Amino acid sequence: MAFLGFRRFPTPIIKPMWPFMISGPIILYLLHKIEKAGQSVPPFDTDPRNPRGMYRI
Amino acid sequence: MLCILNNPLEQFEIIKLLGIDAPLLPLIELPLTNLGLYLLIVLGVVISGLVISFIPARIGRDNSWLVTLESIYGFLVNLVDSQVAIAGHIYIPAIIALFSFILLCNLFGLIPYSYTVTAQFALTLGLSFTVLLGVTILGLQRHGVHFFSILVPAGTPLVLVPLLVVIEAISYLARAISLGVRLSANMISGHVLLKIISTFSWQFITGSILGVILGFLPVLFLTALYALELGVAILQAYVFVLLTASYLNDVLSLH
Numbered sequence: 001m002a003f004l005g006f007r008r009f010p011t012p013i014i015k016p017m018w019p020f021m022i023s024g025p026i027i028l029y030l031l032h033k034i035e036k037a038g039q040s041v042p043p044f045d046t047d048p049r050n051p052r053g054m055y056r057i
Numbered sequence: 058m059l060c061i062l063n064n065p066l067e068q069f070e071i072i073k074l075l076g077i078d079a080p081l082l083p084l085i086e087l088p089l090t091n092l093g094l095y096l097l098i099v100l101g102v103v104i105s106g107l108v109i110s111f112i113p114a115r116i117g118r119d120n121s122w123l124v125t126l127e128s129i130y131g132f133l134v135n136l137v138d139s140q141v142a143i144a145g146h147i148y149i150p151a152i153i154a155l156f157s158f159i160l161l162c163n164l165f166g167l168i169p170y171s172y173t174v175t176a177q178f179a180l181t182l183g184l185s186f187t188v189l190l191g192v193t194i195l196g197l198q199r200h201g202v203h204f205f206s207i208l209v210p211a212g213t214p215l216v217l218v219p220l221l222v223v224i225e226a227i228s229y230l231a232r233a234i235s236l237g238v239r240l241s242a243n244m245i246s247g248h249v250l251l252k253i254i255s256t257f258s259w260q261f262i263t264g265s266i267l268g269v270i271l272g273f274l275p276v277l278f279l280t281a282l283y284a285l286e287l288g289v290a291i292l293q294a295y296v297f298v299l300l301t302a303s304y305l306n307d308v309l310s311l312h
Contacts, residue, residue: 016147019198023190031183049070 065252069176069245091172092180099161099174129156133298140302144309148302155184156298159240163290166244167283175293176244178237185237188301189230196308207311236300243293247286254279 014021039050076088106122113120133153137145159175166173175181196204208225209218258275262268 011150012147013150017151019194020151020187020191022194023187027183027187027190030186031179035179 065249065256066245068248068252069173071177092174092177095162095165095172095174099158099165102161103157129153136295136299137302140299141306141309145302145305148305152298152302155301156294159184159297160291160294163244163294164287166248167286167290173244173248175240176248178241181241182234182237184297185240186233188236189233189304192304192308195305196311199309200311203311204308207307232300232304236297240293240297243289247289251279251282251286254282 038044044050071090071092073088073090074094107126110120110122110126113123130153133156134146134149137149137152141148162174165171166175193204196207200206208222208229210221210225213221254275258272258279261275262272
């Protein structure tokens with residue numbers, strides 16, 4: 001893969017990394033769900049630091 | 058004093074620096090937080106460091122920074138060799154990227170008044186769960202159903218197999234939690250300790266005439282503690298990639 005005009009290296013990227021490319025978005029989605037769930041719990045849903053709480057006020 | 062925070066955990070708060078509110082979609086906004094800013098800085102330093110270090114080599118001049126990068130590369134190749142052997146060489150770029158990212162995040166966190174990205178559990182647990190889910194998918198792809206033999210240690214009596222499968226399954230899942238929590242907990246504890254000791258030192262030095270005379274003692278202690286934290290920052294990045302390589306070895310060779 002050439003980078004900014006440097007020498008091309010035959011480094012495989014997709015072949016070793018595909019399991020992590022699948023797991024990354026799955027974990028990101030789960031973290032997002034946890035974050036959303038945490039934002040709607042009573043002590044934090046009206047917290048001014050919480051953007052969703054800010055809109056609810 | 059303005060420079061002294063009241064709560065030692067205040068330094069880990071995520072603050073919105075820039076934000077784009079989308080009025081049509083009131084719950085959607087695109088903020089740049091201090092966490093995002095430091096992630097961008099780390100990305101910029103990794104890429105520009107690599108590019109700058111290769112420029113003198115291209116024009117045929119010596120470059121000590123490139124030698125440092127090569128030493129880190131050799132060190133990580135040795136690590137992968139010792140853990141995964143030749144089958145793991147294909148994962149060396151990923152291991153190097155992971156090590157550089159965690160190391161630079163840890164080191165940037167040690168700059169006074171900066172922000173420690175790796176002290177956020179969401180980030181470190183996200184990384185560790187991604188690694189564990191990734192190696193699990195890899196193991197299932199390589200070995201199919203035989204991958205589950207990882208839950209039964211070799212030489213287990215048949216009677217104990219049901220019990221051991223449960224224990225091994227819990228320990229397998231706990232790896233992800235321990236991997237992420239270890240990094241965050243070390244960063245948080247170190248920074249909180251530095252914060253508390255520095256606050257006490259400052260109050261001791263400015264509090265009385267005795268503090269002015271003996272003020273060098275807490276400063277010496279603080280310097281030693283800072284050196285220790287520097288070691289912890291490097292060690293935790295090493296431990297993270299060492300365990301990642303170890304988990305890779307577990308799924309690639311299955312005992």
